[in-house]
Amino acid sequence: MSEKVLLVDDEKDFLDIMSERMQARGMTVKTADSADKALAMLENESFDAIVMDFKMPGMDGIQALKNIKNQKPELQIILLTGYATVEKTVEAMKIGATDLLEKPADLEALAARIKQAKAEKMLLVEKQTEEKIKDILQRFGG
Amino acid sequence: MILLHRLKPAFWDLPDTAGSHSGLNLKRKWKLIVLVTAILSLSPLVIMTLVDFNLTRRTIETETNTGMLTSLNTIAAVMSASLAEKPPGTGAKTLWDTAFSHLNTGRNNDLFLMDNTGRLLTPSFYYETSGSRTILDPGLFTGSDGIVHIQASDGTPLLAGYARITGTPLMLVQLRQADWLRDLWFKPRLKLLWFLCASIGFILLSIMGMATFLVGRIHTSERQRIEALHHEEHANRLASIGRLASGVAHEINNPLDIINQKTGLIIDLLTLGKQDQPDQRLLPLAEDVLETVKRCGTITRQLLDFARHMEPSVEPVDMEEVISQVLALLETDARQRNITIQVPPVPEIPGFACDRSSLIQIFLNLAENAITAMEKNGILTIGVFNEKTGLVTITVSDTGKGISPEDLPKIFEPFYTSRTDRWGAGLGLAITYGLIREMGGDIRVKSTVGKGTSFTLTLPVKAPRPAAADGTLHLPGSEMTVPANPVDDDTWGDRYAKP
Numbered sequence: 001m002s003e004k005v006l007l008v009d010d011e012k013d014f015l016d017i018m019s020e021r022m023q024a025r026g027m028t029v030k031t032a033d034s035a036d037k038a039l040a041m042l043e044n045e046s047f048d049a050i051v052m053d054f055k056m057p058g059m060d061g062i063q064a065l066k067n068i069k070n071q072k073p074e075l076q077i078i079l080l081t082g083y084a085t086v087e088k089t090v091e092a093m094k095i096g097a098t099d100l101l102e103k104p105a106d107l108e109a110l111a112a113r114i115k116q117a118k119a120e121k122m123l124l125v126e127k128q129t130e131e132k133i134k135d136i137l138q139r140f141g142g
Numbered sequence: 143m144i145l146l147h148r149l150k151p152a153f154w155d156l157p158d159t160a161g162s163h164s165g166l167n168l169k170r171k172w173k174l175i176v177l178v179t180a181i182l183s184l185s186p187l188v189i190m191t192l193v194d195f196n197l198t199r200r201t202i203e204t205e206t207n208t209g210m211l212t213s214l215n216t217i218a219a220v221m222s223a224s225l226a227e228k229p230p231g232t233g234a235k236t237l238w239d240t241a242f243s244h245l246n247t248g249r250n251n252d253l254f255l256m257d258n259t260g261r262l263l264t265p266s267f268y269y270e271t272s273g274s275r276t277i278l279d280p281g282l283f284t285g286s287d288g289i290v291h292i293q294a295s296d297g298t299p300l301l302a303g304y305a306r307i308t309g310t311p312l313m314l315v316q317l318r319q320a321d322w323l324r325d326l327w328f329k330p331r332l333k334l335l336w337f338l339c340a341s342i343g344f345i346l347l348s349i350m351g352m353a354t355f356l357v358g359r360i361h362t363s364e365r366q367r368i369e370a371l372h373h374e375e376h377a378n379r380l381a382s383i384g385r386l387a388s389g390v391a392h393e394i395n396n397p398l399d400i401i402n403q404k405t406g407l408i409i410d411l412l413t414l415g416k417q418d419q420p421d422q423r424l425l426p427l428a429e430d431v432l433e434t435v436k437r438c439g440t441i442t443r444q445l446l447d448f449a450r451h452m453e454p455s456v457e458p459v460d461m462e463e464v465i466s467q468v469l470a471l472l473e474t475d476a477r478q479r480n481i482t483i484q485v486p487p488v489p490e491i492p493g494f495a496c497d498r499s500s501l502i503q504i505f506l507n508l509a510e511n512a513i514t515a516m517e518k519n520g521i522l523t524i525g526v527f528n529e530k531t532g533l534v535t536i537t538v539s540d541t542g543k544g545i546s547p548e549d550l551p552k553i554f555e556p557f558y559t560s561r562t563d564r565w566g567a568g569l570g571l572a573i574t575y576g577l578i579r580e581m582g583g584d585i586r587v588k589s590t591v592g593k594g595t596s597f598t599l600t601l602p603v604k605a606p607r608p609a610a611a612d613g614t615l616h617l618p619g620s621e622m623t624v625p626a627n628p629v630d631d632d633t634w635g636d637r638y639a640k641p
Contacts, residue, residue, distance in 0.1 A: 011396060017403040024410050082395035083446045103395050104402035104439050 003118045004028040006045075008038040008052040008064070009080075018051075018107075025111055035064035042071060048118040049098070051110065054081035054088075062091065069096045074124045076117035080105055151354045153361040168357050175353040176346075183345055191338055195331060202327040207289050210303040210316060215287055218305035218314045226309055252317035255307075256280070268294045268317055283313060291320065391442040398438050405431045458495045461526055461534070462488040468505040472513065481516055484523045491528045494603050500577045507574040508538040508597050515542030515595060532603050539596035545589040553587065 005027050009015050012033060019029040030045070032038040035056060050068065054061035061079050068075055076098045081088065089100045098117050101110060153168040252267040260280045262269055269278060282290055287305040294300050299320035306313050408428045412420050465485060476483055505524070512522050520541040527535040545553060554575040578585050583601040 011400065013400050014396075014403060017400070017407050021403065021407050021410050024414055082392055082399075083443065102439075102443070104399040104435055107403070107406050 002026050002028050003048045003114050004046070005030070005114055006038060006041060006047045006050045007031045008033075008035060008050065008056075010034060010053065010056045021107055022111070025107075027111070027114065035059035035061075035067075038064065039067055039071070042068065042075070047075065048121055049076045049078060049114045051078045051080065051114070054079050054092075054100075062095065065092065065095050065097055074121060074128065076121045078110070078113055078117060151358050151361075153357060168361055171360070172353050172357045175356065176350055179349045179353070180346060183349070184342060187338070187342070187345075191334075198327055198331065199324075203323055206323055206326070207301075207303070210318075211287055211289060211305070214303050214305040214314055214316055218287075218307045221312075221314065222308045222310065225307065225312075250318050250322045254315055256313045256315050258311040258313065263312065266315075266317070268298075268300065278315070280313070283315075292317075387445040391445040394438070394442050398435055398442070402432065402435045402439075405435065456495050457498055458493075459498050459501060461491055461494060464498065464501055464505065465524060465526070468502060468509060471506065472509050475510075475513055476522065479513060479517065480519050481513055482521045484521055486523075486525050488526045489528045491526075491534055491603060494534060496581050496601060497577075500581060504574050504577050504599070505538075507570045511570060512538060512540035512542060512595070515544075516540050517542070520594075528603075534601045534603055536599040536601065537596060538599075539594060541594040544591040544593055544595055545587070546591055550587065550589060554585075 005022060007015055007018055007022070007029055008031075009018075010033055015031040015033060019031050022029045030041065030047070032041055035052070036059060038050065038052070052061055052064060056064075059067070061081070065077055065079065068077060073096070077096070079092055079097050079100045080103055081100060082103050084100055084102045092100050098120070099113050101113070151172070153172075249267055254266040254269075255263040256278060257263060258280050260278050262278075278292075282292060282302070283304045286308075287303075289301065289303045292300050292302050294317075301318045301320050301323070303316045303318075304313055405428050409425065409432070412425050412428065465488060469483060469485070472483065509522060509524070516522070523537070523539045525537040525539075527537075529535065553571050555572060575585060578599060578601070581601055583599055585600075586598045587595065588598070589595040
């Protein structure tokens with residue numbers, strides 16, 4: 001089963017090539033050229049992972065990250081940044097980013113992270129479902 | 143000459159150009175100080191001596207003249223009385239003649255009798271007894287007595303005292319050489335004059351010594367100020383290079399990523415096999431492009447590391463722990479190159495606090511440089527000493543190829559690199575330098591080609607207040623010894639002297 005990825009970047013060129021390359025690796029890719037559009041897309045669709053640029057005009061990576069995490073906490077978000085400082089990474093991780101990769105990103109590494117993120121998400125969803133079931137069972141059984 | 147050379151102040155031979163001493167003309171200053179002080183201190187002395195000279199001369203002159211006149215008058219009175227008793231003509235004249243011939247002792251005591259026509263009645267030292275010829279103009283002697291300046295027939299200036307003998311046309315005259323008086327008061331004064339000259343000499347010497355000391359101090363402090371300015375200039379330059387680097391790196395990273403992805407796509411297209419007969423050279427070429435992009439990425443990352451200027455967080459740091467963390471990162475590389483890492487027991491440093499990540503980065507940069515310098519086989523030594531109060535000394539030394547004396551002054555400049563491979567951007571030591579300066583520390587380097595290099599860091603136990611985050615570097619005081627711009631000042635050369 002292929003991974004479904006949402007790619008968010010303000011650079012159109014980057015989006016096109018990345019999506020083509022990721023698709024060539026068997027992933028299903030949707031793109032958004034701003035954080036607002038990405039948030040709108042998340043309303044109706046579910047993704048295994050979101051790959052998002054840290055620095056974007058309008059809503060930036062950190063803000064978008066906060067909003068997405070509020071909306072769907074189980075979503076796995078991988079941030080791309082031109083320059084990763086310890087502080088930046090720690091801040092992103094605290095908010096709940098799965099990973100922070102430096103540009104120019106190595107696609108193989110990114111693909112590996114996406115695969116991992118999907119697995120983590122599945123685990124998270126499974127856990128959530130389990131808890132839900134437990135909850136339901138408790139409510140009805142007890 | 144050697145003594146003169148040693149006495150000469152250090153600033154004497156300095157060129158008084160605007161650049162070297164910001165327009166301070168030290169030589170001129172020295173001369174001015176000496177001149178003004180000398181005038182101020184010597185003029186009262188000289189004036190008082192002159193006044194004293196004049197006063198003494200006048201007093202002695204008056205006193206002698208009065209004395210001479212009094213004795214002349216006394217003799218004249220006695221003669222007048224004696225002549226009145228025994229009129230001239232018989233024995234009396236002979237008696238006076240005899241008396242006067244005895245009195246005529248010499249050039250400074252010429253006593254004789256003269257009548258009102260100018261005829262000499264008794265012999266004189268200066269004027270011969272020549273019968274009725276008038277030799278001395280009697281018109282010179284007015285009044286009953288007095289002192290006048292006259293000239294002898296040979297031109298000698300004379301002092302003539304005279305007194306008329308009452309009741310006769312005779313006049314008693316005493317002649318003295320005019321400079322006889324001067325001899326009287328001038329000779330003892332001459333001794334005083336020597337004393338005066340000696341004291342003037344002493345005063346001048348001490349003024350010059352004082353001026354030399356003062357101007358020397360100005361010279362030293364001015365040099366320190368210029369050194370501090372050099373540091374500041376250098377730090378500012380590093381800061382602006384940092385800002386520029388940061389901007390450039392950010393702007394380059396995005397297009398680099400696009401190149402990266404597009405080349406990746408080319409490789410994808412070639413390898414994922416949609417092309418039937420691709421040119422054999424295409425794939426290696428595209429891979430070369432990727433490799434080059436990676437290199438550019440490394441450089442921009444290093445640039446950003448260099449430009450990074452965040453608020454450093456000062457926290458208590460365990461030096462031993464930091465070193466072990468750094469060693470963990472270096473271990474693999476060192477083992478592969480067969481390099482031994484020696485760390486003598488790290489002393490307890492009570493209250494040591496600094497920006498931890500900066501310290502780690504400093505250690506990493508220095509140690510990585512050392513390992514690179516050794517290539518294969520060697521010993522890397524990291525020593526920590528807490529000997530001086532308030533200071534921590536850290537040494538990082540290697541047994542590598544060393545740095546040549548020409549290159550030593552340049553190693554802290556950005557983009558200076560000794561590495562011939564393509565990975566060194568030459569920012570490592572510039573970053574290290576900036577970090578140490580931010581921590582209020584100091585770094586020195588000693589190196590011998592072929593034997594190895596040793597970096598010595600001095601960090602304050604208590605780090606100074608965090609530096610401003612606006613890109614200006616923290617500037618420690620002028621006692622800092624890290625040369626800011628070693629190239630344009632000769633004195634820096636000494637600091638880089640070979641061990």
